[in-house]
Amino acid sequence: MGGAGMIDVALVHYPVLNRQGEEIGAAVTGLDIHDIARTARTYGVERFFVVTPYQAQQELVRELVRHWSTGPGGRRNPDRGEALSLVRVAADLAEVKAAAGEGALFVATSAREGEGCLGWDEARGLALSNRRLVLLFGTANGLAPAALAQAHHRLAPIRGTGDYNHLPVRSAVAIALDRLGGYRKPEAGRQRTER
Amino acid sequence: MGGAGMIDVALVHYPVLNRQGEEIGAAVTGLDIHDIARTARTYGVERFFVVTPYQAQQELVRELVRHWSTGPGGRRNPDRGEALSLVRVAADLAEVKAAAGEGALFVATSAREGEGCLGWDEARGLALSNRRLVLLFGTANGLAPAALAQAHHRLAPIRGTGDYNHLPVRSAVAIALDRLGGYRKPEAGRQRTER
Numbered sequence: 252m253g254g255a256g257m258i259d260v261a262l263v264h265y266p267v268l269n270r271q272g273e274e275i276g277a278a279v280t281g282l283d284i285h286d287i288a289r290t291a292r293t294y295g296v297e298r299f300f301v302v303t304p305y306q307a308q309q310e311l312v313r314e315l316v317r318h319w320s321t322g323p324g325g326r327r328n329p330d331r332g333e334a335l336s337l338v339r340v341a342a343d344l345a346e347v348k349a350a351a352g353e354g355a356l357f358v359a360t361s362a363r364e365g366e367g368c369l370g371w372d373e374a375r376g377l378a379l380s381n382r383r384l385v386l387l388f389g390t391a392n393g394l395a396p397a398a399l400a401q402a403h404h405r406l407a408p409i410r411g412t413g414d415y416n417h418l419p420v421r422s423a424v425a426i427a428l429d430r431l432g433g434y435r436k437p438e439a440g441r442q443r444t445e446r
Numbered sequence: 447m448g449g450a451g452m453i454d455v456a457l458v459h460y461p462v463l464n465r466q467g468e469e470i471g472a473a474v475t476g477l478d479i480h481d482i483a484r485t486a487r488t489y490g491v492e493r494f495f496v497v498t499p500y501q502a503q504q505e506l507v508r509e510l511v512r513h514w515s516t517g518p519g520g521r522r523n524p525d526r527g528e529a530l531s532l533v534r535v536a537a538d539l540a541e542v543k544a545a546a547g548e549g550a551l552f553v554a555t556s557a558r559e560g561e562g563c564l565g566w567d568e569a570r571g572l573a574l575s576n577r578r579l580v581l582l583f584g585t586a587n588g589l590a591p592a593a594l595a596q597a598h599h600r601l602a603p604i605r606g607t608g609d610y611n612h613l614p615v616r617s618a619v620a621i622a623l624d625r626l627g628g629y630r631k632p633e634a635g636r637q638r639t640e641r
Contacts (some may be wrong), residue, residue: 295607352575412490422620
């Protein structure tokens with residue numbers, strides 16, 4: 252089927268930046284997990300890694316996933332369980348790399364411009380290739396340099412129509428997955444030209 | 447400038463459907479307001495109508511907007527204030543129609559297939575025209591027939607890579623605005639061919 256079949260998503264809570272540009276660890280937010288899991292499931296993402304070094308936060312994520320997959324939440328709402336079953340807890344990016352396996356390509360996202368950023372067409376090309384992509388998203392004010400340094404590529408920022416670039420990470424994940432895999436589907440087989 | 451310059455977004459809390467397909471009024475969620483306002487601001491949306499007939503809920507929205515625009519939240523976080531200043535409270539779609547003015551085209555979104563749905567390329571054509579588009583999104587399990595009936599067009603559902611169609615409304619708004627206005631920007635002037 253091609254497309255987003257070989258994509259993993261990693262939501263990084265450490266190391267990220269705060270508003271002052273300092274490196275911090277951010278708290279896990281239940282709604283990030285729900286929203287990103289549902290979007291990931293929609294776009295055929297294989298695994299959604301929630302990356303946090305804090306054991307109490309890791310346990311919170313596992314508890315949430317249990318509730319909504321095998322627990323009472325999942326019985327009431329099986330669609331939610333289907334989405335949350337994609338979630339994997341990881342302490343750091345090294346664990347994600349071990350799980351993703353040899354040859355996986357780590358692609359970091361950022362709202363900030365950077366040198367040598369991968370364009371979205373190039374990224375789509377990679378998504379259509381046979382290599383596994385692991386898309387890294389940062390919570391708080393985005394991935395810290397130490398996290399960016401662990402990626403093979405950095406994606407160009409998502410641009411709207413102006414200079415405002417304060418998208419929620421939940422929205423950024425949705426837009427990125429749609430650009431990489433989903434959008435072409437409804438017009439499959441048709442030519443489309445950018446205006 | 448073309449693109450998403452003439453787009454309004456309306457988040458409808460009544461009439462919408464529950465999981466059983468019954469018409470209900472849904473509660474306003476603070477996070478919907480924050481996320482959609484930030485995405486709307488990113489994509490140059492002019493106004494974000496929060497549609498609810500319940501006065502207590504309307505007052506909650508106004509209070510939230512006050513806090514984050516002229517209040518303490520906005521002083522600490524001016525970007526958030528800039529986004530939330532797009533919010534308008536409306537009791538129903540008739541109020542939105544009055545505010546949008548003559549000639550505005552109401553385009554409903556739905557996760558369900560329907561007859562005569564507008565394709566995304568056609569919708570993008572409308573977004574590039576001089577007519578104002580008002581995009582209607584439903585909370586809970588989506589817009590009720592009574593709300594769909596008030597729209598001029600209904601957009602094709604957002605499809606990922608399979609049959610799972612339980613996107614959060616926050617993600618659906620992000621994807622829709624990116625498809626209608628933002629995505630072409632980074633590749634302006636280049637030809638792109640769908641594969």
